[in-house]
Amino acid sequence: MVAVAETLEAVQSVTDGGYKWGFSTDIEMDMAPKGLNEDIIRLISARKNEPQWLLDWRLKSYAAWLKTEEPDWAKINHPPIDYQDLHYYAAPKKTAGPKSLDEVDPELLRTYEKLGIPLRERAILAGVEGAEDERPPIAVDAVFDSVSVATTFRETLAKSGVIFCPISEAVQTHPDLVRQYLGSVVPAGDNYFAALNSAVFTDGSFVYIPKGVRCPMELSTYFRINARNTGQFERTLIIAEAGAYVSYLEGCTAPQRDENQLHAAVVELVAFDDAQIKYSTVQNWYPGDADGKGGIYNFVTKRGACRGARSKISWTQVETGSAITWKYPSCILLGDDSVGEFYSVAVTTNHQQADTGTKMIHIGRNTTSTIVSKGISAGKSNNTYRGLVRVMPKADGARNHTQCDSLLIGDQCGAHTVPYIESRNPTAKLEHEATTSKIADDQLFYCRQRGLSEEDAVGLIVNGFCKEVLKELPMEFAVEAQKLLAISLEGSVG
Amino acid sequence: MLEIKNLTAKIDDKDILKGINLVVPDGEVHAIMGPNGSGKSTLSYVLSGRDGYEVTGGSATFDGQDLLDMEPEARAAAGLFLAFQYPVELPGVNNANFLRTALNAQRRARGEAEIDAVGFLKLSRAAAKRLSMPDDMLKRNVNVGFSGGEKKRNEVLQMAVLQPKLAILDETDSGLDIDALKIVSDGVNALRGPNFSALVITHYQRLLDHIVPDRVHVLAGGRIIRSGGPELAHLLEAEGYAAVVAEAA
Numbered sequence: 028m029v030a031v032a033e034t035l036e037a038v039q040s041v042t043d044g045g046y047k048w049g050f051s052t053d054i055e056m057d058m059a060p061k062g063l064n065e066d067i068i069r070l071i072s073a074r075k076n077e078p079q080w081l082l083d084w085r086l087k088s089y090a091a092w093l094k095t096e097e098p099d100w101a102k103i104n105h106p107p108i109d110y111q112d113l114h115y116y117a118a119p120k121k122t123a124g125p126k127s128l129d130e131v132d133p134e135l136l137r138t139y140e141k142l143g144i145p146l147r148e149r150a151i152l153a154g155v156e157g158a159e160d161e162r163p164p165i166a167v168d169a170v171f172d173s174v175s176v177a178t179t180f181r182e183t184l185a186k187s188g189v190i191f192c193p194i195s196e197a198v199q200t201h202p203d204l205v206r207q208y209l210g211s212v213v214p215a216g217d218n219y220f221a222a223l224n225s226a227v228f229t230d231g232s233f234v235y236i237p238k239g240v241r242c243p244m245e246l247s248t249y250f251r252i253n254a255r256n257t258g259q260f261e262r263t264l265i266i267a268e269a270g271a272y273v274s275y276l277e278g279c280t281a282p283q284r285d286e287n288q289l290h291a292a293v294v295e296l297v298a299f300d301d302a303q304i305k306y307s308t309v310q311n312w313y314p315g316d317a318d319g320k321g322g323i324y325n326f327v328t329k330r331g332a333c334r335g336a337r338s339k340i341s342w343t344q345v346e347t348g349s350a351i352t353w354k355y356p357s358c359i360l361l362g363d364d365s366v367g368e369f370y371s372v373a374v375t376t377n378h379q380q381a382d383t384g385t386k387m388i389h390i391g392r393n394t395t396s397t398i399v400s401k402g403i404s405a406g407k408s409n410n411t412y413r414g415l416v417r418v419m420p421k422a423d424g425a426r427n428h429t430q431c432d433s434l435l436i437g438d439q440c441g442a443h444t445v446p447y448i449e450s451r452n453p454t455a456k457l458e459h460e461a462t463t464s465k466i467a468d469d470q471l472f473y474c475r476q477r478g479l480s481e482e483d484a485v486g487l488i489v490n491g492f493c494k495e496v497l498k499e500l501p502m503e504f505a506v507e508a509q510k511l512l513a514i515s516l517e518g519s520v521g
Numbered sequence: 522m523l524e525i526k527n528l529t530a531k532i533d534d535k536d537i538l539k540g541i542n543l544v545v546p547d548g549e550v551h552a553i554m555g556p557n558g559s560g561k562s563t564l565s566y567v568l569s570g571r572d573g574y575e576v577t578g579g580s581a582t583f584d585g586q587d588l589l590d591m592e593p594e595a596r597a598a599a600g601l602f603l604a605f606q607y608p609v610e611l612p613g614v615n616n617a618n619f620l621r622t623a624l625n626a627q628r629r630a631r632g633e634a635e636i637d638a639v640g641f642l643k644l645s646r647a648a649a650k651r652l653s654m655p656d657d658m659l660k661r662n663v664n665v666g667f668s669g670g671e672k673k674r675n676e677v678l679q680m681a682v683l684q685p686k687l688a689i690l691d692e693t694d695s696g697l698d699i700d701a702l703k704i705v706s707d708g709v710n711a712l713r714g715p716n717f718s719a720l721v722i723t724h725y726q727r728l729l730d731h732i733v734p735d736r737v738h739v740l741a742g743g744r745i746i747r748s749g750g751p752e753l754a755h756l757l758e759a760e761g762y763a764a765v766v767a768e769a770a
Contacts, residue, residue: 467609468572468573469609470609470610470611472571472572472593472609473605473608473609473611474611474619474623475570475592475593475594475597476569476570476593476594476596476597476602476603476605477597477619477620477623477626477627477679477683478594478597478598478623478624478626478627478630478683479594479622479623479626480594480626481594483622483626487611487614487619487622488611488614490613490614491611491612491613491614491615491662492612492613493613494613495613
């Protein structure tokens with residue numbers, strides 16, 4: 028039987044080629060019963076041993092969710108989601124709160140190894156390891172279904188005062204910080220999916236960078252949905268005090284399953300005077316098969332508040348996965364001279380649907396925002412840029428530059444650009460540029476005449492198209508992202 | 522050696538090549554001249570494998586391999602290079618990166634070791650220097666914002682790096698000033714040797730003053746109507762195509 032299953036798997040991986048992270052991990056899970064109600068929320072809160080204020084906040088969010096309608100303005104189509112048919116809590120049994128990597132289930136460590144995520148803290152000593160391996164260390168928080176299973180380099184970070192831990196742990200160890208900032212950027216009732224997340228969020232990362240500290244290494248969270256019929260609702264909160272700097276990376280994958288899985292995350296960023304937060308995402312949730320079966324529904328609310336003068340928040344995202352992507356990482360530019368940036372590559376193939384973009388809300392004086400969006404559609408997919416630039420009355424001297432480029436591969440896909448521009452200040456300068464192009468036959472032939480295969484040619488052209496965005500990613504991520512783009516588009520030409 | 526026998530081809534049901542016979546032995550440079558619409562570019566595209574051209578008969582082999590049965594990239598790996606009449610722009614794609622990817626793809630296909638970034642840098646810089654081209658040509662995006670002359674020079678630079686066995690130059694001289702013409706010609710001449718052959722497609726005699734061909738062929742109405750030595754090009758220049766075509770008819 029095992030041999031048969033393996034053969035089937037091997038055949039599958041050859042025939043639909045694309046998704047290489049589709050394996051699942053067989054591990055004993057602690058699951059909440061299916062369904063959503065106050066009791067489930069109490070159960071989640073109890074499992075995490077939460078203080079009363081947090082349970083109250085969850086229940087308040089749940090009440091708000093019940094009163095809200097699922098939004099229908101995005102250019103996406105899907106059958107109604109049965110919110111009662113999901114597990115809202117799933118945790119690997121052995122690993123609740125491991126103190127060190129030695130306590131983490133080896134099966135989990137193998138999963139992350141397979142994914143190429145470094146959970147081992149390799150001591151990097153000059154001259155000891157080979158020059159090839161001398162990459163800068165990255166601290167990783169690994170979230171598996173509903174819980175964080177490991178966070179690396181915590182001690183190194185603690186020396187500079189940086190807090191990097193699962194948010195469930197921060198609730199216990201730094202309750203005041205969490206209470207002060209949780210929901211301060213994305214309020215509990217902000218939108219349907221944010222309300223849902225606020226009610227049932229299970230884990231995620233918490234980052235606090237003290238005043239004047241430049242975080243000594245890249246921080247990274249790696250999200251993995253494994254369990255069947257499970258929603259993942261992670262919550263990330265990053266606070267950069269005055270003069271602080273942090274670069275944070277986020278990666279996501281999920282097993283290949285026939286049913287759709289729900290992912291509704293909330294990310295909140297807060298930057299004070301002169302602080303900088305650079306938030307990069309490589310999202311590669313399972314996109315469904317060639318016929319549009321299965322895949323992750325990705326409904327995410329990401330928002331950053333530039334509260335301080337001269338603060339800066341940059342969002343960079345490479346979105347290749349998910350059956351549906353509904354995501355608008357935004358910046359609220361409150362502090363004078365604050366800066367918001369959004370760099371995005373969204374790739375859709377087969378039957379994927381992406382409706383993604385950003386919101387830049389200019390409130391402070393001389394605030395600046397930059398939006399560069401690159402949408403690539405292939406197969407029968409639909410790819411929409413939806414972005415809002417709003418300049419409030421007091422935002423004298425606000426500036427925005429938006430550039431939206433769409434690239435079409437084949438003749439059955441769609442690219443859509445929906446910009447909303449609202450200026451209530453006469454001194455604002457707003458620019459919007461948009462282009463739509465196709466990979467031309469003569470470009471492909473030119474590359475092939477030089478010796479490139481058709482797929483390499485598409486990869487090269489697409490990477491060239493996305494260059495402005497990819498160069499914003501930290502180096503190692505950029506290399507991964509380039510490969511991912513090429514893999515995602517395999518077989519989409521011809 | 523390139524051998525073309527009775528090659529016929531059409532585009533959109535229109536017959537363009539009506540029976541081409543041509544042999545280009547290793548080490549030789551042949552010029553193909555002819556009036557507009559005679560099928561010169563079609564011949565270059567059919568040989569290099571562009572979509573949209575339907576071969577209806579005949580054969581084309583290179584070193585004994587059936588070219589017409591190969592994918593364009595396989596023809597490139599076999600040593601066939603086409604210098605485009607209208608080089609294509611690839612926005613965001615760095616020229617050096619493009620060339621290295623292409624070179625390594627060819628080397629892989631031939632079972633040769635890939636060349637690393639440092640080795641490639643040396644190779645490409647040396648090629649640029651030989652062709653009196655500035656290094657920054659390699660750093661720019663492929664043909665983006667290049668002048669007409671720069672695009673043609675870039676084709677020759679690519680050729681110098683890829684070191685083909687057979688180069689087809691499709692009106693590489695059109696739109697070039699005298700200086701650029703000389704640079705392009707020097708680039709081709711530098712590759713001349715016993716293992717290199719070229720098919721130089723041109724309207725004008727002036728290119729052939731710089732790249733002196735072993736043979737000149739006149740293509741008209743989809744057929745080669747006359748072949749001769751370099752002096753044939755001078756005759757064409759003096760008397761025009763019409764006279765030669767009329768004489769052949």
